[in-house]
Amino acid sequence: MNFVYGPIPSRQLGQSFGIDLVPFKTCNWNCVYCQLGRSVPLTNQRQAYVPREDVLAEIQHVLDTSASGEIDWITFAGSGEPTLHSDIGWLIRQVKMLTNCPVAVITNGSLLHLSEVRRDLAAADAVMPTLNAGNEAMYRRICRPWAILTFDRLREGLIAFRRKYDGLLWVEVVLIKGLNDSTEELQSLATVLQQIKPDQIHINLPLRPPSEAWVQPPNKDALQQAIAILGDVAHVIPPTTESLHLVDKTSVVKTIIDVIKRHPMCEDELIYSLGQCSLEQIEQTLEALAESGQAQVVNRDGSRFWSASAAHYPEHTNYV
């Protein structure tokens, strides 16, 4: 399998089966908190990065071989920004014809100013765009977007999408200590969110290894203030305590590599996920991961995280 992974447990989406439409790491933003490391190089090219028929064949295979109830959501996310793939709309519509399982798209929302991208995402059951700032200056400091992707375009794209979209619009806000957690920045963000009118606001904290080592989550008081300012539909998304569902027990290492390429995992989470294995098997798995050349360990606040070896974490190099 090249384009599908998981399912991985998610607070919002239960057992979420991932679909990855772009090579590692293809993004038009270079967020300071990105768990996949820096976007090198940054790109805003919309194209068919991978053949859509191949992706669909893998999805069909997983649906054919999964037990009922094994997958809660099918989620377009992965190694970068999924709307950069020009066939995402076609794929969402095909998946909707194959299954009753709901479809989500985790996107930065930067291309929603394009009418064709709004049309592409219209068939999804939930769209989860990101909004971390209420003004251009803070947006540029946090998201470091491709030059022409201005804050006005982001805001107007989100408002235009909401106007016609009748699915679930869940906006993700990543709060960073010293950047967007001040009263002033939160009020500016709240003003824009009121214009967008999302169904929910999911506050996320940068707990996994960020592309810039100085990134920290806000303290408790700032978090409380954020919930108060962002309003009733805002709530904090705590890390899930569910373990990774290892569907294919014959190739555990490959399954884990497929996940950590899109979603770095803390070593404790990884060991918990391998709970049905013996201590010897767990040790062998970690050893095989280290030797595969496809994974790296990044230390973050005293925890060891497993991530793709291709991820760029320049500030972390002396910790590894």
Ligand code: SF4
């Ligand atoms: S967090 Fe998402 S939008 Fe930001 S750089 Fe990473 S993949 Fe791109």
